[in-house]
Amino acid sequence: MLTRLRKARAVLALVLGGLLLSGAVPVANAADGLGDPVFPELGNPGYRALAYDLAFDYRGDTRTVEATAAVTARIDRALAELRLDALGLAVHAVRVDGRPARFAIRDEKLVVTPERPLRRGRTARVSVEYTADPRARLPHTAWVPTPDGFAVAPQPDTAHTVFPCNDHPGDKARFTVAVTTPDGLTGVAGGELTATEPLGDGRTTRRYVSRAPMATELLQLSVGDYTVRERTGPHGLPVRDVVPTARAADLEPALSLTPGQLAWAEDRLGPFPFETYGLLPVNTDDPAAFGFTGLETQTLTLYKPGFLLKPEPAIGSHMMHEIVHSWFGDSVTPATWADLWLNEGHADYYGLTYRYERGWPDDAGHTTLTDRMREVYRQGDRWRREAGPVAAPTAEHLFDDQRYLGGALVLFALREKVGEETFSRIERAFLTRYRHGNADTRDYVRLASEISGQDLDGFLGAWLYGRRTPPMPGHPDWTVG
Numbered sequence: 001m002l003t004r005l006r007k008a009r010a011v012l013a014l015v016l017g018g019l020l021l022s023g024a025v026p027v028a029n030a031a032d033g034l035g036d037p038v039f040p041e042l043g044n045p046g047y048r049a050l051a052y053d054l055a056f057d058y059r060g061d062t063r064t065v066e067a068t069a070a071v072t073a074r075i076d077r078a079l080a081e082l083r084l085d086a087l088g089l090a091v092h093a094v095r096v097d098g099r100p101a102r103f104a105i106r107d108e109k110l111v112v113t114p115e116r117p118l119r120r121g122r123t124a125r126v127s128v129e130y131t132a133d134p135r136a137r138l139p140h141t142a143w144v145p146t147p148d149g150f151a152v153a154p155q156p157d158t159a160h161t162v163f164p165c166n167d168h169p170g171d172k173a174r175f176t177v178a179v180t181t182p183d184g185l186t187g188v189a190g191g192e193l194t195a196t197e198p199l200g201d202g203r204t205t206r207r208y209v210s211r212a213p214m215a216t217e218l219l220q221l222s223v224g225d226y227t228v229r230e231r232t233g234p235h236g237l238p239v240r241d242v243v244p245t246a247r248a249a250d251l252e253p254a255l256s257l258t259p260g261q262l263a264w265a266e267d268r269l270g271p272f273p274f275e276t277y278g279l280l281p282v283n284t285d286d287p288a289a290f291g292f293t294g295l296e297t298q299t300l301t302l303y304k305p306g307f308l309l310k311p312e313p314a315i316g317s318h319m320m321h322e323i324v325h326s327w328f329g330d331s332v333t334p335a336t337w338a339d340l341w342l343n344e345g346h347a348d349y350y351g352l353t354y355r356y357e358r359g360w361p362d363d364a365g366h367t368t369l370t371d372r373m374r375e376v377y378r379q380g381d382r383w384r385r386e387a388g389p390v391a392a393p394t395a396e397h398l399f400d401d402q403r404y405l406g407g408a409l410v411l412f413a414l415r416e417k418v419g420e421e422t423f424s425r426i427e428r429a430f431l432t433r434y435r436h437g438n439a440d441t442r443d444y445v446r447l448a449s450e451i452s453g454q455d456l457d458g459f460l461g462a463w464l465y466g467r468r469t470p471p472m473p474g475h476p477d478w479t480v481g
C-alpha cells in the first residue's frame with residue numbers, strides 16, 4: 001500500500017527493541033490470536049490453512065453477498081474447537097468434513113465445535129455459509145462499496161470481514177474464488193480466470209485460481225460494470241486490467257505503462273513471480289470508501305481511478321511502488337506485521353529509484369535518491385521517537401513514513417555499506433530463498449550477512465531497532481535535525 005491517509009486504530013502493541021534479532025518470539029495472549037507483535041489478536045493457534053475455496057454470489061437487488069468459504073486446514077495439535085477470524089458475517093451454517101458443527105461468534109472469532117475433537121496431524125475441511133453486506137458499518141472493514149458493486153482492501157487486518165479465515169500473513173494458502181453476478185456486471189478476483197459459466201437465469205459465475213500461495217490480506221474480489229483489457233508483458237506475461245467501462249478510454253494511457261514498468265522491475269529483481277499482473281481502478285474516488293491510493297492485492301492492484309488520470313511523471317513512481325510489491329510483500333510476505341518495512345521500504349526504494357532515473361523531481365524538488373535520502377535522514381530521530389524504530393512499529397503508527405521512507409533509508413544505508421553489486425546480490429538471494437513464502441527481519445539480516453561475508457547484525461540492528469539514527473556510511477557530513 002502507499003498511503004499517507006489511512007487511520008490505523010490505536011491498539012496497545014508491543015515495542016520490541018532488539019528482541020527479534022536475538023530470536024525471542026513475543027506471544028501476547030495466544031489464546032486469542034497468534035501473538036503478532038502489532039496485532040496480537042489476529043490468527044489462531046493449533047492449525048495451518050492449506051487452501052481456501054471461496055464462492056461469492058452478489059445479489060443486485062439487496063446488494064449483499066451470499067457466500068461459502070471452505071477452509072482446508074492441517075491440524076497441528078488436538079483441537080476441541082477450531083477458531084477462525086470473522087467480523088460482520090451473518091453465519092448460517094458450519095460443517096466440518098461435511099458434518100454439521102456447532103458454532104458461535106465471540107468478538108472477532110468464529111468458534112467452531114466439531115462433533116469430535118480434531119486430532120493432531122489430520123486435515124480438516126471447515127465450510128461456512130454466510131451473508132456479507134459490503135455496506136455494513138463495522139469497526140474496521142475491507143469492503144470498498146461502489147455504485148455498481150464493491151472491491152476489497154483487506155490490508156492489514158480486515159480480510160476476515162470478507163471471509164472467515166486464519167487472518168495472519170504468516171499463514172499463506174492456496175485460493176480458488178468463484179464470483180457470481182447478475183449479467184451486465186463482472187465478478188473478478190486475483191489469479192487466473194479458469195472458467196466463465198452462464199447460469200442461464202441472468203447470472204454468470206467466473207472462476208479464478210491463485211496458483212501461488214497467498215496471504216489473506218492480499219485477496220482481491222470485486223464486482224462492477226467492468227471492461228477487461230488484456231495486453232502482454234515481458235516474455236509473454238499476460239497482463240489484464242479490470243477497468244470501469246465508462247472510464248476505460250481515459251485510463252488507457254496509465255494502463256499502457258505497465259509492461260515497460262514490469263521489464264524495469266524484472267531487470268533488478270528477477271522474473272515476475274506470478275501468472276499475471278494488472279490494475280483494478282475501482283469505480284469510486286470517494287475518500288470515505290477509499291482512504292488510500294493503491295493496494296498491492298495479489299496479481300491485481302487496487303487503485304483509486306482519479307489518481308491514474310494524472311500524467312506519467314506524477315504516477316509512474318507510485319505504479320512502480322505497487323509493482324515491486326509483487327516481489328516484496330506478495331511473493332515474499334512478512335512473517336509478522338512488525339516486518340512491514342520489508343514491504344514498504346523496498347517498494348519505496350525501487351519506486352524512488354525509478355522516479356529519479358527518469359528525471360522526475362519529487363514534490364520537494366529532489367532529483368536524486370541520495371538527495372532524497374539525505375532529507376529523510378534528517379527526520380531520523382524524530383520518526384524513531386514518534387513512530388517507533390523501523391522494524392518495531394505500533395498499530396497506531398504502522399503505515400507511517402517510517403515504514404516507507406524510513407525503510408528505504410535502511411536499504412540505502414546497507415547499499416552504502418556493502419556496495420551496489422553486493423546489495424543487488426542480497427536482494428536477489430532474499431527473493432529467491434523466500435519466494436512464495438514468508439520472511440521476517442531476522443531472515444533479511446542473516447541473509448545480508450551471509451551474502452556480503454560481513455557480520456551485519458550490529459549494523460542493521462542499530463538501523464532497524466535503534467532509538468537514535470546511526471551514522472550513514474560514506475556520508476559523515478549527514479546530520480539528524
Ligand SMILES: [Zn+2]
Pocket residue numbers: 001002321322325343344347
Ligand atoms: Zn506499499
